[in-house]
Amino acid sequence: MNDNTLFKKIYNHPLITHQILQKVKEKHYLIFFKKGERLFKINQSSNHYFVLKSGLVRTQVTDYRGNDITTQFFTPGNIVIAPLALFKKSTPIENAFALTDCQVWAISFQDFQCLFENNIEIAEWGRLWMAEQITKLKRRSIEMITEDATRRYIKLIKSKPEIIQQAPLKHIASYLGVTDTSLSRIRKNISL
Numbered sequence: 001m002n003d004n005t006l007f008k009k010i011y012n013h014p015l016i017t018h019q020i021l022q023k024v025k026e027k028h029y030l031i032f033f034k035k036g037e038r039l040f041k042i043n044q045s046s047n048h049y050f051v052l053k054s055g056l057v058r059t060q061v062t063d064y065r066g067n068d069i070t071t072q073f074f075t076p077g078n079i080v081i082a083p084l085a086l087f088k089k090s091t092p093i094e095n096a097f098a099l100t101d102c103q104v105w106a107i108s109f110q111d112f113q114c115l116f117e118n119n120i121e122i123a124e125w126g127r128l129w130m131a132e133q134i135t136k137l138k139r140r141s142i143e144m145i146t147e148d149a150t151r152r153y154i155k156l157i158k159s160k161p162e163i164i165q166q167a168p169l170k171h172i173a174s175y176l177g178v179t180d181t182s183l184s185r186i187r188k189n190i191s192l
Contacts, residue, residue, distance in 0.1 A: 001076060003053070006105075009077050010051050013125040020121050027115060028105040033057075039096040039104070040082050046092050048106045049081035055102030056166045059094045060174075070175040073163045080104065083133070099167055149178045150186050 001009070007025050016024075028051065033039060039057060040046040057074040071094055074080045082092035115122045143152060153176055157164050163172065173183040 001053075003105075006051065006053060006077060010079060011122075011125055013121065013128060015121040015124050017121070020119055023119070024107075024115060024122065027111040028107045031104050031106045033098040033102045033104065035098055035101050037098050039080055039098065040085070040092045041095050042093065043091045046082045046085040047109045049079055049109075049112070050104035050106050052076050052078050052080055053103040053105060055104075056099040056162060057096055057102060058099050058167065058171055058175075059096045060171075061094045068170075068174060070167075070171045073160060073167065073171075073175065075160055075162050079129075083130070099171070144177055149176050149182060150190070152176050153183070153186050154190070 003025075007021055007028075011021055011024055030053070031050070033055070039050060042061070052074050054076055057078075057080050058070050059072045059074075059080075060068055060070050063069050074096075080096055082094070082096070084090055085092040116126055117123075143155075147155075153172075156172070156176070169183055170180050173180045176183065178186070
């Protein structure tokens with residue numbers, strides 16, 4: 001996806017004109033992360049968010065038993081962000097790692113805040129974006145309770161095939177809330 005298409009996709013809102021979009025784009029700058037590098041870290045301040053241009057990113061936490069749990073995957077066209085850290089001026093509650101080499105468009109919180117305060121169009125976009133994220137989070141938390149792992153895996157295959165192709169199975173398994181062995185069994189049963 002070219003950069004203009006990427007920014008149009010990310011900052012999609014009826015009030016955002018080409019001129020406003022150009023203002024937003026000018027505040028971003030390109031950064032490269034190598035596979036394994038952190039985009040942000042638990043308990044370290046985070047002053048940027050990232051528009052993922054290429055690659056695959058995951059966020060993770062360590063549970064009370066010491067297990068590495070994937071909380072989310074990000075694919076090109078997603079915003080990689082630690083929202084509480086950014087907007088509440090606290091530290092991230094999860095780590096973000098590049099699972100592959102990644103290119104991201106970064107924007108500082110200060111630049112974003114300036115755009116947000118001086119452009120009602122960006123403020124409206126931000127409210128809509130946050131509402132969509134809350135809806136996705138709520139849907140995922142309900143699906144973790146109401147759907148079995150096979151159904152969640154099939155949905156992931158259909159919605160984000162690049163995750164299945166590029167992420168290690170242990171990360172996919174933890175994201176789905178199952179063990180590696182259970183995911184292998186699910187994959188075997190689906191391919192039959």
